[in-house]
Amino acid sequence: MKKNFRNKEKVKVAIRLRPYIDQDLPNNIGLEEQMVQDRHILYVQDDCTVVTNAKVKKAHRFDKVLDEEVTQQDLYEECEIDKYVDHVVEGYNATIFAFGQTGSGKTFTMEGYKYKMSETLNGFSQFESTPVAMTRQNENVGIIPRIVSELYEKIERVEFKKYRIYCSYLQIYQEKIYDLLNPLHSRKDYLQSNNNQQPEGLKLHFDVRNDRFNVDNLYKFECKNVKELMNYFHYGLKNKIMSSHALNEASSRSHCILSITVESIERENPDNIIVSTMQLVDLAGSERSSQTLNLDLGEYKSTKLKKEAIDINKSLFTLRQVVSMLNRSDGGKGKYIPYRESKLTSLLKHSLGGNSFCLMIACISPSSKFFNENISTLTYASKASCISNKPIKNHDPKNKVISGLKKEVQSLRSQLMMAHNLMGKSNNVCSKCGKSLSETEEESIDSLPNMTSELQENINSSAVTPASRLHNADGKNNPELALSRFNSEKQPKLPDFKKMFEKNETMMDKMTEDLMSLKEIMSAQNKLGLFERILLSAKMVKNVLKRNLELNKDYMDHTLQIDDLQKKLSQFQLENEDIRDRLSIMEALTGTDSYYIQMNYSSVKDEFTADMSKNKKDKLGMLNQDKMIALIYEFNKENSILKKRIERMEKKKIKNKFMQINDGMSSTAYSNHNIGHNKGKFKYGHTSDKILEDADDDQSYARGYKCSSSPKFAERHCDAEPVRCVIDAAEINHNLNRSGYHKNSSYQLEPLSGKKKTKNHLGRRDKLIKDTRGIDFRQFDTINSSLMNYEDMDSQINLEKSNIKRNMTAIRTKNPNSHSNQSIYNIAPEDIQSNLLSKFKKRKPQSIMGKLPPTKKSKTRIKNYRRQLNNYQ
Numbered sequence: 066m067k068k069n070f071r072n073k074e075k076v077k078v079a080i081r082l083r084p085y086i087d088q089d090l091p092n093n094i095g096l097e098e099q100m101v102q103d104r105h106i107l108y109v110q111d112d113c114t115v116v117t118n119a120k121v122k123k124a125h126r127f128d129k130v131l132d133e134e135v136t137q138q139d140l141y142e143e144c145e146i147d148k149y150v151d152h153v154v155e156g157y158n159a160t161i162f163a164f165g166q167t168g169s170g171k172t173f174t175m176e177g178y179k180y181k182m183s184e185t186l187n188g189f190s191q192f193e194s195t196p197v198a199m200t201r202q203n204e205n206v207g208i209i210p211r212i213v214s215e216l217y218e219k220i221e222r223v224e225f226k227k228y229r230i231y232c233s234y235l236q237i238y239q240e241k242i243y244d245l246l247n248p249l250h251s252r253k254d255y256l257q258s259n260n261n262q263q264p265e266g267l268k269l270h271f272d273v274r275n276d277r278f279n280v281d282n283l284y285k286f287e288c289k290n291v292k293e294l295m296n297y298f299h300y301g302l303k304n305k306i307m308s309s310h311a312l313n314e315a316s317s318r319s320h321c322i323l324s325i326t327v328e329s330i331e332r333e334n335p336d337n338i339i340v341s342t343m344q345l346v347d348l349a350g351s352e353r354s355s356q357t358l359n360l361d362l363g364e365y366k367s368t369k370l371k372k373e374a375i376d377i378n379k380s381l382f383t384l385r386q387v388v389s390m391l392n393r394s395d396g397g398k399g400k401y402i403p404y405r406e407s408k409l410t411s412l413l414k415h416s417l418g419g420n421s422f423c424l425m426i427a428c429i430s431p432s433s434k435f436f437n438e439n440i441s442t443l444t445y446a447s448k449a450s451c452i453s454n455k456p457i458k459n460h461d462p463k464n465k466v467i468s469g470l471k472k473e474v475q476s477l478r479s480q481l482m483m484a485h486n487l488m489g490k491s492n493n494v495c496s497k498c499g500k501s502l503s504e505t506e507e508e509s510i511d512s513l514p515n516m517t518s519e520l521q522e523n524i525n526s527s528a529v530t531p532a533s534r535l536h537n538a539d540g541k542n543n544p545e546l547a548l549s550r551f552n553s554e555k556q557p558k559l560p561d562f563k564k565m566f567e568k569n570e571t572m573m574d575k576m577t578e579d580l581m582s583l584k585e586i587m588s589a590q591n592k593l594g595l596f597e598r599i600l601l602s603a604k605m606v607k608n609v610l611k612r613n614l615e616l617n618k619d620y621m622d623h624t625l626q627i628d629d630l631q632k633k634l635s636q637f638q639l640e641n642e643d644i645r646d647r648l649s650i651m652e653a654l655t656g657t658d659s660y661y662i663q664m665n666y667s668s669v670k671d672e673f674t675a676d677m678s679k680n681k682k683d684k685l686g687m688l689n690q691d692k693m694i695a696l697i698y699e700f701n702k703e704n705s706i707l708k709k710r711i712e713r714m715e716k717k718k719i720k721n722k723f724m725q726i727n728d729g730m731s732s733t734a735y736s737n738h739n740i741g742h743n744k745g746k747f748k749y750g751h752t753s754d755k756i757l758e759d760a761d762d763d764q765s766y767a768r769g770y771k772c773s774s775s776p777k778f779a780e781r782h783c784d785a786e787p788v789r790c791v792i793d794a795a796e797i798n799h800n801l802n803r804s805g806y807h808k809n810s811s812y813q814l815e816p817l818s819g820k821k822k823t824k825n826h827l828g829r830r831d832k833l834i835k836d837t838r839g840i841d842f843r844q845f846d847t848i849n850s851s852l853m854n855y856e857d858m859d860s861q862i863n864l865e866k867s868n869i870k871r872n873m874t875a876i877r878t879k880n881p882n883s884h885s886n887q888s889i890y891n892i893a894p895e896d897i898q899s900n901l902l903s904k905f906k907k908r909k910p911q912s913i914m915g916k917l918p919p920t921k922k923s924k925t926r927i928k929n930y931r932r933q934l935n936n937y938q
């Protein structure tokens with residue numbers, strides 16, 4: 066709320082001295098005489114001072130003191146009531162109330178109307194006729210009509226604002242609030258009821274935010290112009306409780322408050338709404354029953370008047386208490402101000418010691434017989450003049466509620482949008498409403514404007530009054546028509562502001578609840594999404610692990626298969642090597658080179674090695690089974706060839722032996738050749754097994770030297786001492802040739818490689834030469850004699866065959882997975898075999914120099930083989 070504080074503003078007090086009326090003049094005295102008597106007791110000294118002169122002369126100073134000659138217009142001007150109108154137009158509250166004894170002219174000052182006695186109500190003969198205001202305009206019109214006229218004139222002169230003016234009119238009768246504009250609170254209904262069945266009054270409630278009391282369900286009509294407002298005012302006057310008594314023919318028996326609410330709206334800024342209220346109060350007059358009652362009044366009326374006087378005096382007593390408390394030097398600060406003690410003081414709370422401009426018009430009677438009442442009035446008027454108010458330009462509480470709701474709605478919108486952004490687009494279902502999340506969001510967002518507009522509508526409805534009910538079809542005010550319409554309605558609906566605001570609060574709660582629901586959904590969504598992602602990740606990990614296990618199992622299976630194949634392949638290799646060694650032995654015995662087979666073996670081995678190294682790089686570490694099978698097949702094929710070769714070699718060996726028997730020189734030369742590489746281990750007179758041993762030495766020879774048919778070859782590979790090497794070789798060749806072993810070629814010796822051109826080589830060659838030179842040809846005689854022990858050639862061949870077979874059987878027994886396992890061949894597909902066959906058929910044998918040197922392993926194996934042969938023999 067934007068507050069414009071003014072300096073403390075004292076409650077203005079004006080004293081109006083009523084002129085004499087008939088009730089003031091006894092029958093036995095004239096006006097002038099009476100005036101002389103009374104002026105001695107009380108008189109107006111100047112426009113601000115009134116003097117009382119009973120026992121003690123006392124001057125009472127007020128803001129304005131008006132004598133009996135002051136007209137209504139003068140009072141309006143002297144009291145500067147137009148300023149109060151200005152204050153209200155500016156946005157301040159203002160209160161003008163008349164105070165004084167009964168018949169002192171309060172109603173005249175406020176209204177200015179004459180009252181006439183009405184006809185007796187039908188069916189209620191016990192009631193006397195009641196005063197009815199004559200509302201014709203004349204110079205005596207009071208403050209209210211003048212204020213209304215000036216108010217509309219003033220607001221029309223303001224261009225930058227537009228105004229809405231509302232009016233309400235109530236009366237407080239016997240501490241009950243009645244709406245003078247509500248037909249249900251008509252005087253007729255009221256008068257028809259007895260004391261125990263009076264209609265319920267309107268309730269007061271305290272508005273904490275505005276620090277003021279409000280009347281529930283009080284009609285508040287918007288008035289477009291002076292006439293409309295005056296019509297409502299006049300309509301209310303008809304419901305005002307009036308009565309006649311000894312002091313006043315038209316005495317107000319209730320406190321009447323006409324509230325004119327001015328709502329100013331800036332044209333450029335419609336949200337800037339200022340609401341101010343002017344309260345025009347006509348109090349009931351304090352009275353003494355002894356003065357008001359007379360013998361002409363009936364019992365019922367006298368009792369009624371007494372009761373009314375008690376209630377009036379009671380509320381006025383509270384008012385005097387409030388004034389007295391506020392009159393203190395501290396303004397009643399920290400003290401209890403009994404505003405709540407009466408309806409009147411509750412409604413005047415902001416006027417006395419509050420935020421309103423306040424004008425108190427204290428009416429006094431010129432008659433000295435009311436001296437005490439006048440003194441009392443002047444006393445409290447003097448106290449009231451010391452009361453300070455703090456006028457505040459206030460805003461319309463409705464506008465405040467609207468702005469607060471707008472801010473709240475804006476805040477909720479932003480929160481909702483934030484929640485919407487966080488949630489994103491989801492199809493999850495709301496746990497509360499069962500709808501999809503997107504639907505809930507959309508409904509909530511869509512419902513916001515509706516709810517906001519509904520709020521606005523409700524708020525507006527609280528301000529918009531059923532003014533149209535009191536209008537004719539042509540728009541003219543017609544209180545009678547309104548009254549009849551209201552009477553025709555069995556249960557007219559009153560605007561229940563409390564229910565409206567409660568409804569608004571309910572809607573706000575619903576919006577908040579929806580927002581909380583959305584937040585909850587968002588939180589659940591986030592959690593659900595997280596769980597789903599975790600579950601998905603766990604499933605993925607589980608699948609990966611499962612796949613990994615399967616692959617591991619497959620890998621192990623393949624590895625086992627490959628290991629098995631490798632094992633079988635190795636067996637074949639071993640067997641192949643074994644056969645190859647035996648073939649070498651046979652070659653040594655028969656003097657035949659088996660380069661063709663060795664070439665195949667070497668190529669297959671290299672190929673196998675290359676495949677192995679290649680397959681090791683395979684991701685799964687799996688060997689190509691087809692390749693393995695092909696290799697096995699090839700080895701098997703080679704083994705078959707080798708075995709056939711061995712058979713041929715056996716035959717050739719027997720044949721050679723037979724020839725050696727016939728040609729001792731050749732055999733001796735051969736043996737000497739081996740002796741030369743045996744480093745002196747040869748022993749004379751050995752039998753055939755010794756020959757085999759010599760063959761082993763022949764392999765040793767082959768490891769260190771190559772045979773060359775050309776001296777130039779030996780010279781090329783003996784860079785260190787080529788001449789000597791050639792000479793040595795020539796000597797060897799000479800000896801060999803001389804021995805007759807090599808008839809068609811001259812053998813020379815040369816180093817196997819240039820790296821071995823050491824003294825040892827030369828020493829070995831020297832030793833060879835030396836040994837060669839020391840050949841004893843008599844050894845061959847011993848051999849020949851031992852060979853002669855064989856009876857015939859066929860028996861010799863058969864014996865050798867059986868020995869080899871036994872040897873092979875022993876090897877197979879030792880190694881059950883040897884090539885005899887025919888299942889291996891069955892593994893290989895026929896097409897692969899055929900392809901391999903065609904492949905090997907196309908391959909041509911390559912000539913190589915010499916033979917592959919036996920490995921250390923094969924050497925050991927040969928020794929074992931030889932030992933086995935010995936055992937068999």
Ligand SMILES: Nc1ncnc2c1ncn2[C@@H]1O[C@H](COP(=O)(O)OP(=O)(O)OP(=O)(O)O)[C@@H](O)[C@H]1O
Nearest residue numbers: 083084167168169170171172173313316317349350
């Ligand atoms: N200034 C005045 N000029 C002429 N007549 C006046 C003036 N003041 C009061 N009267 C007359 O005095 C009589 C009583 O006045 P009025 O009803 O206003 O008194 P009141 O204070 O309102 O009494 P109550 O408290 O009983 O209502 C009326 O008939 C009224 O016309």
